[in-house]
Amino acid sequence: MSTTSGSPPAPVEDHGRSRLFWPSVVVGWSVMTWALLGLLRQHRDTNPVALGRLFLGLNLVHDLLLAPLVLVAGVFVRRLTPRRARGPVQAALLCTGVLLLVSEPFVRGYGRRRANPSILPNNYGHGLVVVLVGVWTVAMLIIAGDALSRRRGRRRPSRSGAAATHQPVS
């Protein structure tokens, strides 16, 4: 790793990791082991097998399902979206995807209870639609604004040339 003269090299060991790495491994795995033992000690409350299944399952669902889906969606966006609109469309899709994921249990109303109507009192499907319309409206406005400013930029050289001939004489 190159350094500028006068500045000390970064303390590195073991393929670019700092000297803190191995101490952090000791501390980190000690903390994790203590937590795992606590989790197992309270097994009646934590149900370790089911918990472990959810823990690993979320990892696998993300790596083997969610991320590949995003990759495929990205390919479609590149192929179907005009180049200039690609950025705002990707941003709106990012927001949409996260909103759909997070709002799902609210929209489905899984937690609603007849004995307690103060839980999940809103119309979440309607609310989600309103938010998504807002997100995509902003995306469209950005695309339109970008197109407008590019069109103005193309006209500007002839306008400034004409303006130069009309500059007031002092």
Next chain:
Amino acid sequence: MVRATRSTLSRLRPSSVGPVIEDAFTSPLHDERLATVLGITLGVTFTTCFATGLISHGLQHPPSWFRWPARPVNLYRVTQGLHVASGIVSIPLLLAKLWVVYPRFWTWPPLRDVTHAVERISLIPLVGGALFQLFTGTVNIAYWYRPMPFFFTVAHFWVAWITIGALLIHIAAKLTTARSALANHPMAAESPGQGREDHGLSRRGFMGAVAATGGVLALTMTGDTIAPLDRLAVLAPRRVRHGPQHLPVNRSATEADVVARAQDPGYRLVVEGRVSNPYTLTLRELRAMPQHSAGLPITCVEGWSTAARWRGVPVRDLLARAGVGPHARVRVQSLETNGTYAHSILDALHTEDRDTMLALELNGEPLDLDHGFPCRLITPNRAGVLQTKWVSRLVVQ
């Protein structure tokens, strides 16, 4: 032996197809500096979430050394609101970070040496823990317990420590890489038009989109607690003024199976334990005692909170009648017999506070059955689950 294994694995790499080939991922968003910035931001939100979560856990399961003050009355409102908000904002941050570093999942060979192996293996509890915490936190505030065949608070607590332990290792592993990534300034050098050419979003645009998504989530899911923003909180699990007497309910009288006992004319409040003068009171006698009013918030562990006006009998007055000073530790028992929160413990700091009371009225009306009729405990600066409803007994310890 290690070198031979590494060499064999390298030769076995699929050469023409699949995610393990070199340059399989072409998006400029798979960028070291972007990973670093997202990582630092996640570090801040997760640390905030962890610290505020520990406070909430300490309140509910206090170790012997833990002291939580009665003032300011809104402190827990702030810490728990921050806990849920920082968790929600972490969702787009975490998904974005995992996207940015996704090509590394397919690194070939998967384990280069012992150090690399330890670092990679330590990522399993980090990613799994982070996803677990955000998933269980979200389904918990949605009151959807089916995906969690375990007791949420206990599991959430232990996995938080697993995640933090793994985070410590990850920070140390990436410290040098992060420093050099930040020093290089490729994002500063990137002009506004770059990145939109073939791939779309620039790196700055991507960060903006992630930040905006976090903002939208925070506003629509947690904005209900802040009065001018509550109309925008269309995805919030509660409306903070929606419910009997303009206050949401967590556990109704029907769910607690106390409807008959709470309305029984034979109801008595019992004050007993380490007292010189144990006694009982009917509801009428309780109402005849000097009343005290206070504006105190109800703060749910799910993050929402709202202010309310309470009127009732200060607990210290009830203890004085039993011949006990105001610094006693008291077990507050509910008519509810099943359930984790059928009782709570009042420590001395809260017992002596003038505003800690058995409330008989809420917002100018006799207490609703679902809010704890005939009386409920209300204390400054404590979690809603500890504000015991349908109180039947005060046991001085």
